[in-house]
Structures are given as C-alpha cells and as structure tokens.
Amino acid sequence: MNGRRLGATALGLLAGAAGFGVLLLVGYLLYLRLWGDSPLALAIIIFVFGLPGLYAGWILGMLVFSAVRGADDGGSEAA
Numbered sequence: 074m075n076g077r078r079l080g081a082t083a084l085g086l087l088a089g090a091a092g093f094g095v096l097l098l099v100g101y102l103l104y105l106r107l108w109g110d111s112p113l114a115l116a117i118i119i120f121v122f123g124l125p126g127l128y129a130g131w132i133l134g135m136l137v138f139s140a141v142r143g144a145d146d147g148g149s150e151a152a
Contacts, residue, residue, distance in 0.1 A: 089133055
C-alpha cells in the first residue's frame with residue numbers, strides 16, 4: 074500500500090464518519106426539540122437518521138477516496 078492510497082483511505086474514512094455524524098446530530102437535535110424524554114423516540118430517530126447516515130457516509134467516503142487516490146495508471150484523462 075503506497076502513501077497516496079493510505080492518505081486517501083484515511084481521508085475517506087474521516088469524510089464518511091463526518092457525513093454519518095452530521096446526520097445523527099441532526100436527528101438528535103430533532104429528538105431534543107420534539108421528544109426530549111422518550112427512549113422509544115430516540116431509538117426511532119437513531120434508526121431513521123442512522124441508516125441514511127451510514128449510506129451518505131459511505132458515498133461521501135468513496136467520493137473523497139476516489140478523488141484523493143486518483144487514477145491507478147497515473148493518467149489524468151477523464152473517460
């Protein structure tokens with residue numbers, strides 16, 4: 074594993090975690106605003122915002138990884 078791929082992996086993981094965290098934070102703020110004391114509502118909010126957060130984090134992480142890593146053959150042509 075070369076340095077460029079390692080850096081791309083680290084930045085991709087960081088971006089994916091940030092995307093996941095932002096959606097969970099939005100869900101948690103909604104929970105605090107509307108149902109501040111219901112454990113069932115918290116579980117539903119975590120499910121409703123967590124699953125799309127995982128997907129958004131994965132997509133964002135893959136985009137960042139691909140952008141930082143670049144082409145495998147060293148070419149810069151777009152297909």
